[in-house]
Structures are given as C-alpha cells and as structure tokens.
Amino acid sequence: MRNIRRGNTPLVIGLAGFLLIVLAGCQKENIRSYSFTLLDQDSTVVHFPEDFGNRALVVGYIYTHCPDVCPTITNNMKQAYRLVGDTSRVWFIEISFDPTRDTPSVLKEYAAIYRIQAPNWSFLTGESEVIDSLLRVMGVVTQRSYTKFDEQKNPVYFINHTDRITLIDRRGNIVKHLPGSGTSPEKLAEEIQRIL
Amino acid sequence: MKYVLFAFGALFLLAGCTPQEEATSSNEQTLRVENAWVRPGHVDGMSALYFTVINDRGIPDTLGAILVPVAGRVEMHETRTEEGMSVMKPLRRVPIPPHGRVTFEPGGKHAMLLQLQRNLEVGDTLDVSLIFTQDTLRVKAPVREHL
Numbered sequence: 001m002r003n004i005r006r007g008n009t010p011l012v013i014g015l016a017g018f019l020l021i022v023l024a025g026c027q028k029e030n031i032r033s034y035s036f037t038l039l040d041q042d043s044t045v046v047h048f049p050e051d052f053g054n055r056a057l058v059v060g061y062i063y064t065h066c067p068d069v070c071p072t073i074t075n076n077m078k079q080a081y082r083l084v085g086d087t088s089r090v091w092f093i094e095i096s097f098d099p100t101r102d103t104p105s106v107l108k109e110y111a112a113i114y115r116i117q118a119p120n121w122s123f124l125t126g127e128s129e130v131i132d133s134l135l136r137v138m139g140v141v142t143q144r145s146y147t148k149f150d151e152q153k154n155p156v157y158f159i160n161h162t163d164r165i166t167l168i169d170r171r172g173n174i175v176k177h178l179p180g181s182g183t184s185p186e187k188l189a190e191e192i193q194r195i196l
Numbered sequence: 197m198k199y200v201l202f203a204f205g206a207l208f209l210l211a212g213c214t215p216q217e218e219a220t221s222s223n224e225q226t227l228r229v230e231n232a233w234v235r236p237g238h239v240d241g242m243s244a245l246y247f248t249v250i251n252d253r254g255i256p257d258t259l260g261a262i263l264v265p266v267a268g269r270v271e272m273h274e275t276r277t278e279e280g281m282s283v284m285k286p287l288r289r290v291p292i293p294p295h296g297r298v299t300f301e302p303g304g305k306h307a308m309l310l311q312l313q314r315n316l317e318v319g320d321t322l323d324v325s326l327i328f329t330q331d332t333l334r335v336k337a338p339v340r341e342h343l
Contacts, residue, residue: 065241065242067244069302109238160284
C-alpha cells in the first residue's frame with residue numbers, strides 16, 4: 001500500500017499543478033488597473049478604460065486601409081449593435097493599430113463612410129507606444145507587411161493582424177475574445193447580452 | 197413556303213452575326229459574373245470588390261486583371277489565417293475551372309481597390325471590367341456595406 005502511495009505522488013503533484021493552471025486560466029484579466037491616453041474621432045482625449053465608466057465594452061481592432069477583414073469586423077459590430085436593442089449599458093469601441101495613418105479625422109471619415117453615428121461608439125487612435133501597450137494587454141498581434149510607394153512617394157503597406165473582438169464586462173473583466181470577422185452579428189449580439 | 201423558310205433562315209443567320217454585348221452577358225455556355233458589390237471607401241483610401249465568376253463552358257479560363265475607373269489601382273488578394281493572424285496574399289491570376297465557379301467574398305479572395313479618386317458611398321454603382329484570357333466582362337457593382 002505504501003509503495004502504491006509513493007508511486008502516486010508524482011501523479012498527485014502533476015494533477016495539483018494542472019488544477020492550479022486551470023484555475024489561473026479561469027481568472028479573468030481586469031483592465032481597470034490600466035489607463036491608456038488616446039484620441040477619439042473628434043480629437044477628444046479619452047482615457048481607456050476609465051472614461052467609459054461602468055459600461056460593458058465591445059472592442060474591435062482595425063485599420064482603415066484594410067480592405068477586407070476590418071470592414072467585416074466593423075459591419076459585424078454594427079449589425080450586432082442593432083440586434084442588442086438597449087445599448088445604454090454598453091459602449092462600442094474600435095481601436096486603430098495603424099495610428100500613423102489613422103488620425104482622428106481619418107477615423108471620422110471611416111465612421112461616416114460606414115454610417116456609424118451612435119453616441120456610444122468611439123474610434124480610438126493615439127501615440128504608437130500607447131497603442132502597442134494596449135494591444136499587448138488585449139493580446140492583439142500586428143505585423144506590417146510589404147511596403148511599396150505610390151507615385152506621390154507615400155508608403156503603401158498592409159498589416160497582418162489578430163482578427164478579434166474583445167468583450168469586457170461592466171466590472172472591467174476581459175470576458176471573451178471572439179473572432180472579429182468570423183463571428184456572426186447574431187452570435188455577437190447574444191454574447192454582448194450576457195455581459196450587460 | 198420556300199421563300200418564307202428562306203427568309204426565316206436568313207434572319208436567323210443575320211441575328212447570329214449581330215455583335216454580342218459582352219457587358220452583362222448571361223448566356224448559357226459562357227462565362228458570367230454575378231453578385232458583384234463593392235464596400236464603401238473614402239477618397240485616397242481603399243475598398244474591396246466581391247463577385248462570383250461562373251464558367252458554364254467546358255474549357256478553363258483565367259482572370260488576369262480587373263479595371264475599375266474610380267480606383268487608381270486594382271489588385272487581387274486572398275485573406276488567409278496564418279498563426280492566428282489575418283494575412284493577405286497577392287494573387288496574380290485566378291484560374292476559373294470548366295463548369296465551375298470562383299467566388300470572391302469577405303474573408304477570402306477579393307479585389308482590392310486602391311487610390312480611390314472619390315468617396316464610395318452606399319447607393320453608388322461602379323463600372324467594373326474583368327479581363328479573362330478569352331473574354332472581357334463588364335458589370336455594374338453597387339456599393340454596399342455587406343452582401
């Protein structure tokens with residue numbers, strides 16, 4: 001019997017370690033301990049996340065020179081916004097990971113082109129270092145692809161990026177990361193309802 | 197009666213000689229494009245064009261280029277997921293199999309419209325020319341937020 005127990009010791013330690021890892025994984029990261037100073041589409045200084053109070057946050061990551069995936073993320077968020085109905089306890093945010101080109105005025109144009117006028121919808125940009133820090137917290141990876149130059153010598157480049165929408169509950173906990181372009185508006189709306 | 201038949205025959209032949217408008221050709225046994233649409237975009241920015249090519253013929257074809265007058269440049273790309281990231285790969289040519297179809301759709305193949313000369317707003321319609329090895333098809337593509 002003693003031999004059997006001794007033989008089980010590594011198994012028990014391994015199991016305990018596994019449980020600790022699982023429990024640590026269940027611990028939701030809270031973003032209230034961070035503060036990022038950004039600019040919205042009206043060039044207003046925004047402190048993320050504290051300026052959004054106790055609202056749930058739906059956060060997408062985009063760049064406006066993205067022809068395919070980012071407009072799909074914007075569209076999914078827009079359709080989900082309509083489906084949620086009562087949006088008084090939620091704020092929709094799209095953060096640009098291309099702050100060099102995505103100035104507040106460019107983000108404002110993007111909002112106009114996609115006919116997004118909701119008062120509780122912000123497009124955010126900022127200093128590159130601040131954006132990079134924010135992306136690290138959100139687990140979003142970006143990588144600039146090849147750069148070409150157009151006739152006016154302006155750089156033309158694209159950005160490989162994590163395709164993601166993050167849901168943050170009213171206490172600031174990161175509840176879930178969803179595929180940004182691959183989550184249907186219906187599914188996204190359903191997930192948003194759960195964090196309100 | 198012979199003359200009547202002759203007249204019908206001649207008319208039939210003449211009809212066959214009339215030049216066909218390639219533009220929105222949707223004859224059977226041919227190549228056609230359906231469901232073309234374009235995303236909104238802002239001047240100097242970019243957009244994307246989506247469509248489906250249907251090849252009813254028994255021979256293959258290849259889509260080699262796309263022209264959209266409102267765009268300074270058009271490139272074909274394909275979005276893929278690699279190591280958890282969305283990446284775009286340029287496509288120089290797109291083969292169209294015989295009796296097959298190829299769809300350009302969000303998250304997949306798309307035609308990127310660069311250097312837009314004006315804003316593309318929902319409700320606009322763009323002229324698009326798709327240049328295949330054996331045909332050039334011209335279609336109208338409405339600007340929409342999604343299909």
